[in-house]
Amino acid sequence: MDIKTSGYKVRQYAFPTKRYCQTLDLKNDPQLIEEYVKRHSNEEHWDVIRQGLRKVGILEMEIYLLDNRLFMIVETKMDFDWSEAFIELADMPKQKEWEEYMSIFQNVQSGITSGQKWKLMDRIFRIYE
Numbered sequence: 001m002d003i004k005t006s007g008y009k010v011r012q013y014a015f016p017t018k019r020y021c022q023t024l025d026l027k028n029d030p031q032l033i034e035e036y037v038k039r040h041s042n043e044e045h046w047d048v049i050r051q052g053l054r055k056v057g058i059l060e061m062e063i064y065l066l067d068n069r070l071f072m073i074v075e076t077k078m079d080f081d082w083s084e085a086f087i088e089l090a091d092m093p094k095q096k097e098w099e100e101y102m103s104i105f106q107n108v109q110s111g112i113t114s115g116q117k118w119k120l121m122d123r124i125f126r127i128y129e
Contacts, residue, residue: 011060020074020082022118025107028068036105037065052092056085068107072118086115 026033038044040063053061060075076085089095090113099117103110108117 008062013059016078017059017075018078018080020076021121021123022072022074023121024070024072024118026065026068026070026105027107032105033065033068036102039102046094046098048092048094049098052089052095055092056089058085082120083115086113089113090115 026036057076057080058074059077060073062073064071064073095114099112099114100110103112103117106117
């Protein structure tokens with residue numbers, strides 16, 4: 001069975017968490033999109049970037065792809081401050097280099113930070129209380 005139709009496993013935490021959702025478009029080029037996906041694989045993604053995300057308080061980050069549209073889910077503890085975390089992240093080792101490395105695939109202005117290029121989304125519906 002296809003993982004898309006069977007569902008993705010979600011990690012459970014012993015404390016309340018909150019979720020942020022973001023979107024970003026890639027350049028509409030199948031070869032660039034394939035390379036972008038490859039660079040986010042466990043084998044090619046830079047470990048220092050994962051460490052930086054954890055250091056600023058991100059518990060989980062997932063990126064989904066449909067055509068050239070990316071959708072990111074970020075889970076954090078309840079006291080996480082989005083603005084402070086992404087200011088701190090922008091100054092971490094290799095972060096600027098990673099953003100430049102990824103910008104060749106993204107429909108964004110070169111030289112901007114992750115916090116500037118990924119756009120936070122509004123939740124418009126939920127089924128639970």
